[in-house]
Amino acid sequence: MPAHVVVLGAGFGGLEVTSTLVDELGSDVAVTLIDRTDGFVFGFSKLDVMFGKATPEHVFHRYDDIVRAGVSFVQADVTEIDAVARRVSTTSGQIEADYLVLALGADYDVSRTHGLAEVGHEFYSEAGAFALHDELAAFRGGDVVIGVTAGPFKCPPAPSETALLVDELLRERGIRDDSTISLVMPFPRPIPPSPDASAALLETFAERGIAWYPETGVRALDPQLRRARLGDGSTLPFDLYLGVPVHRAPSVLVESGLTVEGWVPVDSATLETPWPGVFAIGDCAAVGTPRAGVFAERQGATAARRIAARIRQGITDASYDGRGTCYIEFGGGEVGIVEVSFFDGRPSGSLEGPSLALAADKREFGASRIKRWFGRDWTPLPS
Incomplete structure (x- = not known):
């Protein structure tokens, strides 16, 4: 048996x-x-x-x-x-x-952030992300806020990636000069365990005019004024709010x-x-x-x-080592790879890229997992 x-x-x-x-x-x-x-x-x-x-x-x-x-x-x-x-x-x-x-x-507790369900959009669930395709397609410019409520939250690079991809989208449409993009995050830097990755992101934010608000979170959205209230008491106006909800x-x-x-x-x-x-x-x-x-x-x-x-009634030395590899989209098809380690003393991480060549590595990562788990061929992006 x-x-x-x-x-x-x-x-x-x-x-x-x-x-x-x-x-x-x-x-x-x-x-x-x-x-x-x-x-x-x-x-x-x-x-x-x-x-x-x-x-x-x-x-x-x-x-x-x-x-x-x-x-x-x-x-x-x-x-x-x-x-x-x-x-x-x-x-x-x-x-x-x-x-x-x-x-x-x-799970995501959208109700914990006042106003998020009424005038904001969460992009972490499948339903929320998929629905945002039409919202982004119809967006004609204005103030964009990408906001994290509090930690911990899934996939720490995702808010930074979203800010950079929004920037790319607005530039392609010729409406970037008519818009602002702000990223609010309760961390001192975008990728806390990797100073190299954080420095590369912050440099890219500065180059592309993305405002960075560290060490604070979005506490509430005002549906009437359409302003996001931050943990430090300040507010940011928004025409489009993309939020990372409280995790539980x-x-x-x-x-x-x-x-x-x-x-x-x-x-x-x-x-x-x-x-x-x-x-x-x-x-x-x-x-x-x-x-x-x-x-x-x-x-x-x-x-x-x-x-x-x-x-098998045997023994094993299998042990989780606290390591991982994360991919970061920088826009323009460029991808960076962060190797991070959490159990070898102080958490640390190194950055490779970003580059166009590393996008192929990311595609292979996805294709190999689907082959292993589902037994079929798949490419992350259709040709």
């Missing part, structure tokens, strides 16, 4: 756990992958759709297309988790596991008693929670690294190898 591993959440982490387990164990494991949605979209693909480089259909990968032996996909909402019994209740029924992996990501752990994790100070506690090296046989990875887990897909993927591989070793 194969061991049964239940994976809650089919993002970067959940997909990598699933693939690694099958690679390691073959027919000795049965994996049930559960997600409330019916498909996967890369974070960078959301920006591709926003700015008209790809269609929603092109960047959407259906979970039903996962055809690996031993893997079953269930589309359902998770309603309760008993970590002691490793039992999960869902809208499709109850499921018991020999091993349980929590990879449910982070999914309510089912909180209500099931699995969070401490808002997130699931884990051993950062092993990804094990206080409950035997239960692992947590990615955005929902308090690992100590940024909430981004590349980190969740690496965490998923580690968790899977540790589970595989237990199923």
Whole structure:
């Protein structure tokens, strides 16, 4: 009888756990992958759709297309988790596991920022990003504010990328001189662990006239005055507000008693929670690294190898190293690559690029993951 591993959440982490387990164990494991949605979209693909480089259909990968032996996909909402019994209740029924992996990501609390739902646009969810394609297509210039409410938030480079891509879009339309772009972020620099990447971004912001407001967040939007109120009490006018909403752990994790100070506690090296046989990875887990897909993927591989070793009744030295590679869009087709490390003493990161050549590296990154997880060929940007 194969061991049964239940994976809650089919993002970067959940997909990598699933693939690694099958690679390691073959027919000795049965994996049930559960997600409330019916498909996967890369974070960078959301920006591709926003700015008209790809269609929603092109960047959407259906979970039903996962055809690996031993893997079953269930589309359902998770309603309760008993970590002691490793039992999960869902809208499709109850499921018991020999091993349980929590990879449910982070949810967005748009209501926490007054006025965001009424006069702003969040661009972190698929629905929000996809809807912004038409909004950006119709925009005729004015004051643009890209605002982060508070940390932690997913994919730290994304707000900077958005500011640069908005600048590029407005220049292509010949309306950049009639517009302003402001970026508000609660960090002292755009990419805190990488001084090199931050310096390159700040230099590019200065060259392109993008106003930078560090170490503060957007607290509220005034629907009547159309002004964003910042944490320091100042305000910024906006005709178009693109916001990163407050992030929080999914309510089912909180209500099931699995969070401490808002997130699931884990051993950062092993990804094990206080409950035997239960692992947590990615955005929902308090690992100590940024909430981004590349980190969740690496965490998923580690968790899977540790589970595989237990199923084989062996030992493993698999350990999460806190490293990751992030791609940053600078506009004009140029991409930079940041290599970051969080567990080797003080967090640090180095920058390569930006350049046109590195865009091919980013495309290969996306194509290789879809080949591995879904077993098919795909190019991030259609020709």
